[in-house]
Amino acid sequence: MPLMTGKTAALALAVAATASVLTTVSPAGATSALSWGACEGTGHDARQECATLDVPLNYGDPDGKRITLAVSRIRSERPDARRGTLLMIPGGPGEPGLNRPSTVGKRLPQSVRDAYDLVGFDPRGMGRSTSASCDLAAGDRSLVTTRPWPAADGAIKENVATARRIADTCARNVGDLLPTLSTVNEARDIDSIRRALGERKLSAWGRSYGTYAGSVYAQLYPERTDRWVLDSNDDPDPTRVGRGWLANFAVGAEDTFPAFAKWASDPGSPVRLADSPAGVRRRVLDLAARLDAEPLPWDGANPPVMNGNVFRQSVLTAMYSQSQFEGLARLVKDAEDGKVPGAVPPDLPQDTGAVSFATLCNDVEWPTSIPGHARDVAASRASHPLTAGMPVNITPCSFWPYKPQDKPVRITDRGPSNVLLVQNRRDPATPYSGALNSRRAYGDRARMVTVDSTGHGAAYVPAPYGSPCADRAVTDYLVRGERPVRDMSCPAPEVSEER
Structure with missing residues (x-):
C-alpha cells in the first residue's frame, strides 16, 4: 500500500x-x-x-x-x-x-x-x-508523515493531531x-x-495489495475467474486487513534486514559496514538514534532534515529490493559523515493519499483508543527497534467519518481450484506469515510457490535477483494451465543475496 x-x-x-x-x-x-x-x-x-x-x-x-x-x-x-x-x-x-x-x-x-x-x-x-x-498540505504528504512514525521519545501526540487533521481534510474535500x-x-x-x-472470464496477475483486491474478486465472482496469480500476498483475514497489514511492517523489517546485514558485512561487498551482521545492525540502530538527537539539514526535502525517522524509512524502503542494498550502505556512511543525498524523496501524490487512506479506512473499522495506540507503540519499539513503533501507531482511520459500506470479505475454499500464490520467504511489506494465512484460507483452491529470496515481489523480478524457478511456475500456469500439483519451493536466485 x-x-x-x-x-x-x-x-x-x-x-x-x-x-x-x-x-x-x-x-x-x-x-x-x-x-x-x-x-x-x-x-x-x-x-x-x-x-x-x-x-x-x-x-x-x-x-x-x-x-x-x-x-x-x-x-x-x-x-x-x-x-x-x-x-x-x-x-x-x-x-x-x-x-x-x-x-x-x-x-x-x-x-x-x-x-x-x-x-x-x-x-x-x-x-x-x-x-x-484530499488537498493535503505539503507537510501531510511526506512519507514519514503518512506512515505514522512516532517522536524520537516514542510520544504519539503529534501523530494523533496529524491523523485527525488528515481525516477531517479528506472528509471536507473529496466529496461523495x-x-x-x-x-x-x-x-x-x-x-x-x-x-x-x-x-x-478473466485471468489476473495481482501483486501486493493487488493480491487482496484479486482475492476479494475471486471470492465474490468465483465463476468469472480463469487463471489467477497472486504475488506477494497481503493477509486476507478480516481481522488483519488494514491495521494488520501496517503492523506487518515490524515483522517484515526484521525478516528482511538480516539479508542486508549479511551483505553489508561480507568481505566482498562493495560497501562493507562491519565484520559481522550483528555489527551492521548495531551501526544502523546507532545512526538512527544519533539522527534522532542531531538531525542533518536537508534543503528541499519534506521535512527539511534527515532525522532518525527519515533514516528508518530509508532503511525500510531499501528492504523492498536487494538492488537497493548498496545504496543503503552508502547512505549509512554518508549520514555518519554529515552528508545527505542529492535527490529528495517525492511527496505522496494527492490521489494516492486519498485512495490509500480511504480504502484502508473504508474496508474495516479501526480501533480508536489513543492510550491503546500509545501502549502498542511502546511495546513495538522495544520488540522491533528497526521500525520504532510506526507499524502500530495511530492513523487517520481512527478518526474516519464513515463506517464501512460493506462487510469485510472472508476468503474461503469455496470456488474453483485455479489460484496460484507466489511469495518470497523474506518480504518487508507482505511477510511470509500473511501469505501462509492466505494459503490456508484458500484451501484446495490454491497452490503456493515459496521462493527462498528477499524483497517485495517474487515472480518476473528483473535480473539478477529474480527466480527462474518461480517465473517458470507462473508462466507454465498462465500459458499452459500447468499449475503445480502441490505447494512447491524455489531455491535462492543463482546470484547470491550477498552480491
Whole structure:
C-alpha cells in the first residue's frame, strides 16, 4: 500500500487515457463495448490503447451518479495463440495501473504476451479515472508523515493531531466519492471492466495489495475467474486487513534486514559496514538514534532534515529490493559523515493519499483508543527497534467519518481450484506469515510457490535477483494451465543475496 510503500516516485506517474471510436472483436470472439484509442502522455508502449468506462458511483444505486474508469490494453499479436485477457491488478491501495501493460507487461515472457491481451486500469479515485484529492498540505504528504512514525521519545501526540487533521481534510474535500473507495467496490469495478471487454472470464496477475483486491474478486465472482496469480500476498483475514497489514511492517523489517546485514558485512561487498551482521545492525540502530538527537539539514526535502525517522524509512524502503542494498550502505556512511543525498524523496501524490487512506479506512473499522495506540507503540519499539513503533501507531482511520459500506470479505475454499500464490520467504511489506494465512484460507483452491529470496515481489523480478524457478511456475500456469500439483519451493536466485 503506497502510504505504506517506498515507491512513491512511481506513484507520481499517471498515464493519461482518452477514447476514440473503435469497437474491437477479440480473436477469442469476445466483443468489446469499449471505444479504444491512443493513450496520451509518454512512457508507454506504442501498442498500448486506452478507453474509458462509466460505472456506478454506488453499486447499490445503479441508475444514480456515474464515475469514469480509465482502462488500457496491449493486445496479443498472435491471434492463434491468444486465450483471453490478463488483468494486471495494481498494488497500493493507491497505485495507478493504467500503464501496467507497458511498464510491468514488458517483464512477461513472450509466450504470456502472446496468450493474453494485457489489460490495466486506474482504480476509482486514481489517475485518469474519476480522481480523488484530499488537498493535503505539503507537510501531510511526506512519507514519514503518512506512515505514522512516532517522536524520537516514542510520544504519539503529534501523530494523533496529524491523523485527525488528515481525516477531517479528506472528509471536507473529496466529496461523495470518498466513502465508495473500497476493495469491494474495486472488485465490482473489475467485473464491470470484464463485462465491457466482452469476456466471460478473466485471468489476473495481482501483486501486493493487488493480491487482496484479486482475492476479494475471486471470492465474490468465483465463476468469472480463469487463471489467477497472486504475488506477494497481503493477509486476507478480516481481522488483519488494514491495521494488520501496517503492523506487518515490524515483522517484515526484521525478516528482511538480516539479508542486508549479511551483505553489508561480507568481505566482498562493495560497501562493507562491519565484520559481522550483528555489527551492521548495531551501526544502523546507532545512526538512527544519533539522527534522532542531531538531525542533518536537508534543503528541499519534506521535512527539511534527515532525522532518525527519515533514516528508518530509508532503511525500510531499501528492504523492498536487494538492488537497493548498496545504496543503503552508502547512505549509512554518508549520514555518519554529515552528508545527505542529492535527490529528495517525492511527496505522496494527492490521489494516492486519498485512495490509500480511504480504502484502508473504508474496508474495516479501526480501533480508536489513543492510550491503546500509545501502549502498542511502546511495546513495538522495544520488540522491533528497526521500525520504532510506526507499524502500530495511530492513523487517520481512527478518526474516519464513515463506517464501512460493506462487510469485510472472508476468503474461503469455496470456488474453483485455479489460484496460484507466489511469495518470497523474506518480504518487508507482505511477510511470509500473511501469505501462509492466505494459503490456508484458500484451501484446495490454491497452490503456493515459496521462493527462498528477499524483497517485495517474487515472480518476473528483473535480473539478477529474480527466480527462474518461480517465473517458470507462473508462466507454465498462465500459458499452459500447468499449475503445480502441490505447494512447491524455489531455491535462492543463482546470484547470491550477498552480491
